[in-house]
Amino acid sequence: MKLWNQFSKSLALVAVIGAMGMTSIASAHEADCPYCKLKLVQNTKELDNEVVVKVGNKRIEYRCLYCVIKDQKRYKGDLVVYSPSEKVGAPVILKRTGGKWSAPEGAVFLNTFKKHKDCAALSRAFTNKAAFDSYIKKNPSEGAKALTLDQFLAEVAKN
Amino acid sequence: MRLISVIATGLLASVVLAVDHNNVDSGRPLRFDDAYSIAYRERAFETGFTLDTFRRSSPKYGLKTEYKYGFAKNQDIGIGFEPSYSTSNRRGDFGNVELSYFNGLRREIDDQPALAYRLDVGLPTGTGSKGVEVRARGILTKTVGQYDKIHLNLDVMTSTARIMDERQTTAGITVGYTKPLGYPTQFDRTLVAQFSMEQSRDRSRDWVGSVGLGIRQQVGVRSVLDFGIESDVFETKGRAKSSVRFAIGYSVGF
Amino acid sequence: MRNTLLLFVALTSVTMAVAQDHGGHQPTRSGTLPTMPSDLPRWISSPGADHLFYKAAPYNWAIERIPPFAQDMYGTGVGHAMAYEALVTGRKAQLETKVFETIDRVLQKPPRIPVDEAALSPTFVRKYGYLEKVFDWAHILHFQTIDVLTHPGWSDAQKEAEIERLWSFYSAQPYAITGLPMNMEYLDSFPFSGRFRSNYPKVNGLFWGYHWLQTVNYDMLFRVPVQDQAAQYSVLGSQYRTTELYRMRDFMPMTAEMSPRFSKRFPMIANAFDNLHMLHDNVNDILAAEELTEKQRQEQVKIAIYRVLSSTHKGHEPGSGEDVPGSLHDHRHPTSTPGMGFMKGMEDDVMYMSGMGWMDMSVCAHCSIPLPDGPMWGATVTADGWTMLVRCLMCARDMAAETPGRAIIRAATEDPSRILVLISDEEGILTSNIPGVVFLEEFGEHPECSAWSRAFTSKSAFDQFVRENPDLAQSKPLSLDAWAQINRGTPDTYRKIDRPNPYRPEPTTGGSR
Numbered sequence: 001m002k003l004w005n006q007f008s009k010s011l012a013l014v015a016v017i018g019a020m021g022m023t024s025i026a027s028a029h030e031a032d033c034p035y036c037k038l039k040l041v042q043n044t045k046e047l048d049n050e051v052v053v054k055v056g057n058k059r060i061e062y063r064c065l066y067c068v069i070k071d072q073k074r075y076k077g078d079l080v081v082y083s084p085s086e087k088v089g090a091p092v093i094l095k096r097t098g099g100k101w102s103a104p105e106g107a108v109f110l111n112t113f114k115k116h117k118d119c120a121a122l123s124r125a126f127t128n129k130a131a132f133d134s135y136i137k138k139n140p141s142e143g144a145k146a147l148t149l150d151q152f153l154a155e156v157a158k159n
Numbered sequence: 160m161r162l163i164s165v166i167a168t169g170l171l172a173s174v175v176l177a178v179d180h181n182n183v184d185s186g187r188p189l190r191f192d193d194a195y196s197i198a199y200r201e202r203a204f205e206t207g208f209t210l211d212t213f214r215r216s217s218p219k220y221g222l223k224t225e226y227k228y229g230f231a232k233n234q235d236i237g238i239g240f241e242p243s244y245s246t247s248n249r250r251g252d253f254g255n256v257e258l259s260y261f262n263g264l265r266r267e268i269d270d271q272p273a274l275a276y277r278l279d280v281g282l283p284t285g286t287g288s289k290g291v292e293v294r295a296r297g298i299l300t301k302t303v304g305q306y307d308k309i310h311l312n313l314d315v316m317t318s319t320a321r322i323m324d325e326r327q328t329t330a331g332i333t334v335g336y337t338k339p340l341g342y343p344t345q346f347d348r349t350l351v352a353q354f355s356m357e358q359s360r361d362r363s364r365d366w367v368g369s370v371g372l373g374i375r376q377q378v379g380v381r382s383v384l385d386f387g388i389e390s391d392v393f394e395t396k397g398r399a400k401s402s403v404r405f406a407i408g409y410s411v412g413f
Numbered sequence: 414m415r416n417t418l419l420l421f422v423a424l425t426s427v428t429m430a431v432a433q434d435h436g437g438h439q440p441t442r443s444g445t446l447p448t449m450p451s452d453l454p455r456w457i458s459s460p461g462a463d464h465l466f467y468k469a470a471p472y473n474w475a476i477e478r479i480p481p482f483a484q485d486m487y488g489t490g491v492g493h494a495m496a497y498e499a500l501v502t503g504r505k506a507q508l509e510t511k512v513f514e515t516i517d518r519v520l521q522k523p524p525r526i527p528v529d530e531a532a533l534s535p536t537f538v539r540k541y542g543y544l545e546k547v548f549d550w551a552h553i554l555h556f557q558t559i560d561v562l563t564h565p566g567w568s569d570a571q572k573e574a575e576i577e578r579l580w581s582f583y584s585a586q587p588y589a590i591t592g593l594p595m596n597m598e599y600l601d602s603f604p605f606s607g608r609f610r611s612n613y614p615k616v617n618g619l620f621w622g623y624h625w626l627q628t629v630n631y632d633m634l635f636r637v638p639v640q641d642q643a644a645q646y647s648v649l650g651s652q653y654r655t656t657e658l659y660r661m662r663d664f665m666p667m668t669a670e671m672s673p674r675f676s677k678r679f680p681m682i683a684n685a686f687d688n689l690h691m692l693h694d695n696v697n698d699i700l701a702a703e704e705l706t707e708k709q710r711q712e713q714v715k716i717a718i719y720r721v722l723s724s725t726h727k728g729h730e731p732g733s734g735e736d737v738p739g740s741l742h743d744h745r746h747p748t749s750t751p752g753m754g755f756m757k758g759m760e761d762d763v764m765y766m767s768g769m770g771w772m773d774m775s776v777c778a779h780c781s782i783p784l785p786d787g788p789m790w791g792a793t794v795t796a797d798g799w800t801m802l803v804r805c806l807m808c809a810r811d812m813a814a815e816t817p818g819r820a821i822i823r824a825a826t827e828d829p830s831r832i833l834v835l836i837s838d839e840e841g842i843l844t845s846n847i848p849g850v851v852f853l854e855e856f857g858e859h860p861e862c863s864a865w866s867r868a869f870t871s872k873s874a875f876d877q878f879v880r881e882n883p884d885l886a887q888s889k890p891l892s893l894d895a896w897a898q899i900n901r902g903t904p905d906t907y908r909k910i911d912r913p914n915p916y917r918p919e920p921t922t923g924g925s926r
Contacts, residue, residue, distance in 0.1 A: 032768075034817035056840030057897050060817050074817075077840050181532045201466035233461045265460035267539045273462070302535045305502075339532060343495065343515050346528045377526050380474045413469065 033063035035071040041120040048084030048091065049120050055079050065094075066111060066123035069156040072096065083125040086135055092125035094149070101149060108132045109152035112141045180349045180375040180383050183310065183337055186223060188373035188387025188406040189353045191312045191335030194273035194300035196263040197412070201229040207385070207408025214402065217247035221254075223408070233263035255281040255288055272301035283320075290320025306342055310335035314357075329358040340374075347377040351387065365396035373406070382411040446604060446709065447716045454724055456587045457543045457715055467553045468582045470575070472564030476556065478639065479563065480525075482630065482646045485653060486559070488523030489623040490552070492516045493693060494533035496616055500700040501537045508613045516619055520658060527556075540711070544696065547718055550588040551689045554579065555627060558682060562634035562642075569636050569830065573678065580682060589723040590688045592681025593731050594754035596743035597664070600691045600720065601757075605705065605713070609697035614661060617697070622658035624690050625666040625798065631675035632793060632800055637823065641834045641846040648819045648836060649795070657798055662767045663916035665690050669753035670766055673774075673802050674793060674823075676752030680731065683752030688721040695720075749775035749784070758915035768799050771910035779808035780859045780904040791863050792824035796837075806833075807854055807866035807901060814841050814900050826850075827867075827874045835893075843897045851875045852896040855888045859906045 031040055040061050041049040051062040055075045062068045065083050072079065079096040094103050106128045113122035122141055126132040132146045147155060183193045187205060197203050209221040225239035241254040261277040274297075281292035299311040314331035321327060333355040340348040353371045373387025389404045456463070467473060476483045499505065499512045530552075531538045531545055538545050561567075561575050583589050601607065610617040626649075633645045668683035669676035676683035695717040699710050719725055720741060731751055734743035745755050747762045756764050762775040769778075776783050777791070778801035784791070785804070792809040794801050796816040803809045806824050813820035814837075822835040826847070834846040851872050855865040865885065869875040875890045891899075 031816070056842050057837075057900065058814050058817075058839075058841035059900060059902075060815065074839055179529055181529050195462055195464070198464035198466035200469070201464075202469070229464075229466060232463045232465075263462055266462040266542050267535075268460060268542060269539055302539070306532065306535060308535075342533070343491075344518060344522070346491075346524050346533070347526055380477065380526050412466075413473075 031061065033067050034060060035067035036063055036116040036119060038063055038116055038119075043084070043088070046088065048088050051084060052082040052091075053079055054082070063116070064113075064119040064123035065109065065125055065152075066113070066119055066156055067116075069153060070159075085125055085127050086131040087127070090127070092127060094125070101153060103149040107149065108146035109149065110135070110141070110144060111147060111152055111155050112144050180347060180377040181337070181339060183335065183349075183351055183375070184410075185312075186406070187375070187383075187408050187410060188385040189335065189351050189371040189389065190355060191310050191333045191353050192261075192275070192277065192296065192298050193308065193310050193335075193337070194263060194275035194298045195266070196233050196235045196261045196275070197227055197229040199229045199232045201227075201235075201412055203227040203410060203412045205408060205410040207406055210405040212403045212405075217245065219243055219245045219247075225257075227259075235261045237261075250286070252286045254285045255292070256284045257281045267300065267302060272299045274299055289322065290318045292316065292318050307336065307338045310337065324362050325360045326358065326362055329360055331355065331357040349375045351375060353389075359394075363396075364394060366394065367391050368393045368395075379411075381413065382409065384409055444604060446705075446713065449712055449716060450719055450725075453715060453719055454587055454722065456546075457718065459543075462542070463546055465550055465553070465586060465588075467557055468579060470557075470560075472560045472567070472575070473557070475560045475564040478565070479643045479646050481650050482643075484523040484525055485520075485623075485626060485650060486556070486630075487525070487527045488520045489627060490528040490530045491519045491524070491533060492616075492619055492623060493548075493697075494528075494530040494537070495519075496613075496620070496697070497537040497541075497700065498534040500697075501534075501540055505701070509615050513615045513619070516616065517658070520619065520623065521654060541696075541714055544714055544718060547588045547590065547692065547722075548689075550583065550586055551590055551685065554583045554682070555686065558679075559630065559634065562631070563639060565639045576679060576682070580679070583685075584723055587722075587724060590685045590692070590721050591723045591726045592685045593726050593729055593744045594680070594684045594746040594751065595688055595691070595721065596734070596739055596745070596755045597667075597687070597691060598755065598757040599739045599741070599743060600688075600695065601664075602739075603695070603698070603713075605698040605702035606695075607698065609694070609701040612701055618661055619658050620693065620697070621662050621665050622653065622660065624693075625657045625660075625671060626653045627690075628666050628668040628671040628686060629795070629800065631668070631672035632795070632823065633672075633821075635672065635675040635678065637832050637834060638846070641832075644836060644844075644846070645795075645821050645834060648821055651819070652798060660768075660798065663765070663914060664756070664767060665694060666767070667753055667756070669750050669774075671800050673750070673800060676750065680746075680750075680752035684731075684754065687754065692717055692721050747774055758912075763910060765912075765915050766799065768797065769801070770914075771912050772801075773910065774802070777802065777804040777808055777862075779803045779812040780862060780906045781908045782860050782862070782906055785863060792822055794820060794822055796820035805862040805866035806852065806868055806896075807856075807862055807899075808904070809835075810843075810897065810899070811901055811903075813837050815903070824868055826870050827878060828870050831870050833868045833870075841897070843893060845893050850893055852891040852893070853878065853885065853888055854891060854896060854899065855885055856901065859904045 032038060033040055040063055043050050051065055051068055053060045053062060053068055056077050068081055081094040082091040083094055085092045092104060092107050094101060108126050108129050110132060111123045113119045121139060126135060129146050136144045182195060183191065185192045187207060204226055206224045209223065211219045221241055221243040223239060223241045225237055227235050227237035229235045237259040239257040242252065243254055244251045257279060259277060259279045261275065263275040265274050267273045276298060277296045279294040283289055283291060294314055294316045297313045300308055302308050312333040312335065315328065317328040333353055335351065335353045338350045340350050351373045355369045357367050359365060359367055369389055369391045371387055371389035373385060375383055375385045378384045385408045387406045391402055476486060495512060495516050496508065499508055504512065557579050558576055561572050561579065629649060633649060634642055668686045696714055699705065699713045699717065705713065729742055729744055731744055732746060734745050737743055743755065746753055747759065747764065749762045758765055763771060763773045766772050772778060782804055784802055791804045792806055794803055794809045794812045796813055797818055801812065803812060809822040809824060813822055819839060820837040824833045826833050831847065833850060835843045837843050847870050849871050851869045853865065853867045853875060857865050869878065872890055879885050879888055
């Protein structure tokens, strides 16, 4: 195949791109949360932040779990939500199957943000209550309470 | 019988202005023009059916067909035919062939009205027609209020034929009024109305006053349907004839 | 190979970082009003109405083949006319309320026939009739180019030749707007600039919303078979009415942003539309500037017209103006995009795009690998209001999959006359305009993706391609369903350009819940 010339040019361009003030970390395209319209918060070495919804052939990123629940009506099919947890690379996986939500046993949720600029930090999932307590210790938040999935859904629905 | 209303509207062809319900041309459906020519390089075709009713005679049916061409900016020329059929004598008439020239002198600028003039020449091709008919019309258009417009038409008509008991030169004045209907949610219909005074060709009569009302309805991107009704309402000498004229027409630009 | 790449990136980074310090000229907002040029064309003072008819042709009004699109386009004639009339009749205070509601109502329930803008803004036209001539003539070009593209029965070559003729027809009139790229930052740098969008953001949003429609449609139509055009408008029309009309943008949508393929083929037309839309913005700003007297407004509108007229730029060439950056005759354009003038903060091909952030237009929007040369290439993705060029179908699919909402993918096949149009629903389920479409996706290095990720109109075309490329001998044809379910995520070659928004440096903090 006559790919080498094309590839050489590509190589050079990638180099140029890398040099133009761009971040060196491959990350999702600059995008806003489909619900709150604020910029998505990227994962860090210490903490995952990207909430990913898998529906049909789409994989859509949200800023927080609250935004996902609020925006869920746009999707008719079953959802799988990869919600960042206290542990990097180990999301809490929520499912909406036939319209009914489910979460892994023991999972608890935080939902205390007042403004959406704080939603990524304060609307999250945890694998267990101990992890929740540990997170709150490091990130104090007024009125923080470990919610079950049903409580979390009810709380989001209230707002 | 000489047809009073035809004096005003019949012998000389109306022109087709830009085919848009807002742009008004004589005969479609009333007798007045606005002060705008059709667009440069526009061609327009217009046809319309007319029915003239009379108290003391049978109705007359007419079919006007006209072609216009915008040959320069603000100027157009046209040719028109108006064959007719009279039920009283059961005869058809090819009618006169009418040539027209329109010149838009200026658009409305600030408080100054738009001005135009047109010249029409009727060639004596119809049954019993004599001489060449010429009409000169001065036109003024001015917006009143937000969207409504008044259109003042001043006519002088003359004929090369000298006929006993007929005036060789007559005058006329028409005040037209247009009002778009449905603004600001609908944009396809215009109400047209007029008051007109025409000097009769017949020396035994004087000025004839008439009123008219009509609608221009856009039916396609470049076509307009129109419907109008006119009636003589008074004469300065003698009784009003109370003739009623119906017109329904279709115009298309291309 | 990846190590080689990273090393090369690292080595060149230093050089390029230095280059960035020498940014382009940045025109700042001038404090003094532009003065009347000595060579203002005489027609501006002509009292005639000077109406011009469109070029007589069999394709006229072919736009009506897509009724919702035609009607939305007809509705666009209403907005500016109503706003201008309000501005010149002392109803500025109602612009964001009553006038907005009226325009919005019309745009949501558009007329079924074109609207005579002059009839809607009689006061404005009496004052600024010369401006109406420029607008009308350019709007005719807008409509006729669309008509050509929606006309059935002509080949792409015939259509493109006719669009060239339309451009000549348009350019022959003195009201023609230049097809040269102009520096948008310069055109937006006058004392009154930005006034309208600041004072009347909702109405301005509607204006830019329908400028979006007027520009996004060209790639919907360009080289797309007429039978595949209407389906796309179900996506775009919905996006227009629900989102784009109400989007708060940083700058007006640019034609090359919204329809990159068409703009690449007809840069002069893309530039003319952008210059036209900028003239609209200039006029909005002039009319909104309270400090200007009526005489100054008249003068400034005439000067604004002069700036963009074709006659003003006679003898100048696209790409020229490096010696006069940020001025009237700055006709530079991004290297990859001749159909766009320089934008605020732009450096060659890198520009800030509303909704996308900083983008390099010379590379694939998904994998950041350069786009091949030539007017046609891999694919475009239209989603969430933007249209992006990508190198291959894999990039198109994965980019559409990570974007909320419906999407349109347009891609080349082995048959130049058959563009693949894939429409994605809200959940990424794709439908195709080519029933037997077959995909090749033999995943390898991204810089080569346009070679191993392709679409074919039939299995036999796929087989032939594989035969001609022995290193793909093991490849299996993929059906649409099978192919659509693949997702390879964000490529590791993707590089995001991380710079602040030049139009709105302060980050937004968002509202409450």
